[in-house]
Amino acid sequence: MSFRPLTLGLLLCGLLPAGSAMAAQADHVRASGAWIRVLPGSLPAGGYVTLRNDGDQPAVLDGASSAAYASVMLHQSSTETGMGRMRMVGHLDIPPHGQVALAPGGYHLMLMEASKPVQPGDTVRIALHFADGSTLATDFVAKPANAL
Template sequence: MKSHALLLLLAGLMVTSGVHATEAEHVRASHAWLRVLPGDLPAGAYVTLENDGAQPAVLSGASSPLYADVMLHKSSSDGGMSRMAMVDSLSVPAHGKAVLAPAGYHLMLMKAIHPVKPGDTITLNLKFADGSTLATNFLARPANAVDSGP
């Protein structure tokens, strides 16, 4: 009898431990692309993140084996002056989306380990505040690219 109760308790614990999905498990990435600039200039990466979870997901950064550093930035314009600043995070609302796009939030990819050419596919690991990650393929596009399209 005691072993039956113990089995039920263990089964219940296993079910409850699986209920809490990570932030990354609730996020779907689409329209992922990056703008390749000439020489050693940093690349900009853009993506649409959709969260089907009941809680916000917080993008806290990214990494890539092909770039020495990846930072989350936000571009803004004030009085005709364009600015760019590093930010700590970007919230993807519950049952909503966040768009990383030119002239807004974006990822800056610094110091490519080897040259990236238009047409290449680069994997970025999007990092969320709970420690989870979402591997996402980004299509490299030329410097004059303006949008990823649908």
């Protein structure tokens, strides 16, 4: 019998009945259209993807990581009083049987300090992290700075 570490821990603590099945959030999320906007020099890149939650419970994206970048953060762009702003966010809720798009001008991944230059056409693997500890490994295609 195979258990995820979180499920096993809950069972051992008596917080999850022995007959319960606890599906990981990442098991219900599908990623599509994943791409990175590569900017010149050492400027940070933006990561974009549509996440669809096929599960009956919300999925909570709370981070990401990649061997190709020193840091990956979840950000949100907005415009207030004519000024463009960007702020880091701690999590992003994906509703049950719904989807959320990380897209230019909205939520996105901020990819900092590439370990080696990323060129248009390259594929970069990014692990999307969910609040329950599960991850979804997703391949992002690098596109040039003028991509939409």
